[in-house]
Amino acid sequence: MKTVMEEINVIKAKDGTVAVASAFAGHKEAIKDRDHKFLRKAIEEAYKGVECEDGGPFGAIIVCNDEIVAASHNMVLRNTDPTAHAEVTVIREACRKLKQIELSECEIYASCEPCPMCFGAIHLSRVKVRSKIWAL
Amino acid sequence: MKTVMEEINVIKAKDGTVAVASAFAGHKEAIKDRDHKFLRKAIEEAYKGVECEDGGPFGAIIVCNDEIVAASHNMVLRNTDPTAHAEVTVIREACRKLKQIELSECEIYASCEPCPMCFGAIHLSRVKVRSKIWAL
Numbered sequence: 001m002k003t004v005m006e007e008i009n010v011i012k013a014k015d016g017t018v019a020v021a022s023a024f025a026g027h028k029e030a031i032k033d034r035d036h037k038f039l040r041k042a043i044e045e046a047y048k049g050v051e052c053e054d055g056g057p058f059g060a061i062i063v064c065n066d067e068i069v070a071a072s073h074n075m076v077l078r079n080t081d082p083t084a085h086a087e088v089t090v091i092r093e094a095c096r097k098l099k100q101i102e103l104s105e106c107e108i109y110a111s112c113e114p115c116p117m118c119f120g121a122i123h124l125s126r127v128k129v130r131s132k133i134w135a136l
Numbered sequence: 137m138k139t140v141m142e143e144i145n146v147i148k149a150k151d152g153t154v155a156v157a158s159a160f161a162g163h164k165e166a167i168k169d170r171d172h173k174f175l176r177k178a179i180e181e182a183y184k185g186v187e188c189e190d191g192g193p194f195g196a197i198i199v200c201n202d203e204i205v206a207a208s209h210n211m212v213l214r215n216t217d218p219t220a221h222a223e224v225t226v227i228r229e230a231c232r233k234l235k236q237i238e239l240s241e242c243e244i245y246a247s248c249e250p251c252p253m254c255f256g257a258i259h260l261s262r263v264k265v266r267s268k269i270w271a272l
Contacts, residue, residue, distance in 0.1 A: 076237055077237070079228075080231050080232055080235060080236065080237055081227075081228050081231055081232070081237065082227065082231060082237045082238065082257070082260045082261040082262075083219070083224050083227060083228060083257045083260065083261070088219050091217075091218065091219060092215075092217050092219060095216050095217055095218060096216055096217070099216060100216065101212055101213070101216055101217065101218045102218065115256060115260075116252060116253075116255070116256040116259075117252075117253050117255075117256025117257050117259070117260060118253075118256070119252070119253075119256075120251060120252040120253025120254070120255075120256055121218070121219045121253050123252075123253070124218045124219065124251075124253060125218040125219070126218075
């Protein structure tokens with residue numbers, strides 16, 4: 001896998017210094033790709049949920065150190081539980097797997113902007129929302 | 137058990153009509169008693185949760201037709217789940233028992249004013265909050 005520095009045309013001066021502007025632009029681009037990769041995963045979960053008829057078309061994933069810790073979708077119908085939104089079920093699963101009630105080292109990606117309940121759950125779990133980018 | 141009309145000094149006119157103001161005052165009083173009864177139950181649940189060391193000191197109950205359908209407390213530590221607040225766990229339990237995802241015929245009583253996540257869950261479940269009275 002290419003590194004950020006390899007992916008961009010770094011302007012290297014004779015003294016070995018690198019133009020900060022171009023390095024920054026490349027970094028932003030790489031983060032965008034990363035966001036797209038994980039958001040795509042969240043959307044795949046949403047499709048999965050609809051296929052299984054588990055609930056509404058919403059998916060979410062939780063990432064830790066660039067690895068997906070948990071992936072889940074809306075389970076309202078499956079669990080007969082109006083609180084089983086994708087963000088809530090994925091937080092629950094990640095906490096269960098990591099055996100901890102706070103996810104400050106993790107990031108959440110969701111296929112849609114979270115509802116107030118899910119925003120509350122995100123806040124309580126301390127899971128990071130790296131940017132204000134949602135899939136939809 | 138006394139009825140509302142027995143509990144108050146109803147001013148009955150010769151033609152059999154009842155003074156509305158006093159009847160209304162008595163009705164309010166009876167509702168207050170009902171609220172106290174159910175709020176006390178919610179607080180008992182909070183104590184139970186602390187005794188079991190299941191999580192924070194918060195309890196909630198769901199009532200349908202004057203009967204308690206579900207009673208629960210904060211289960212954050214027990215379930216390793218930051219979303220397992222009393223209101224969320226009691227909504228989940230009531231839905232499971234009644235086999236439905238909406239609780240518009242039910243009322244919720246909580247030992248403390250719900251957090252934003254729980255307010256979201258209350259809204260989604262359609263469970264009624266009869267008044268803005270919480271135990272604490």
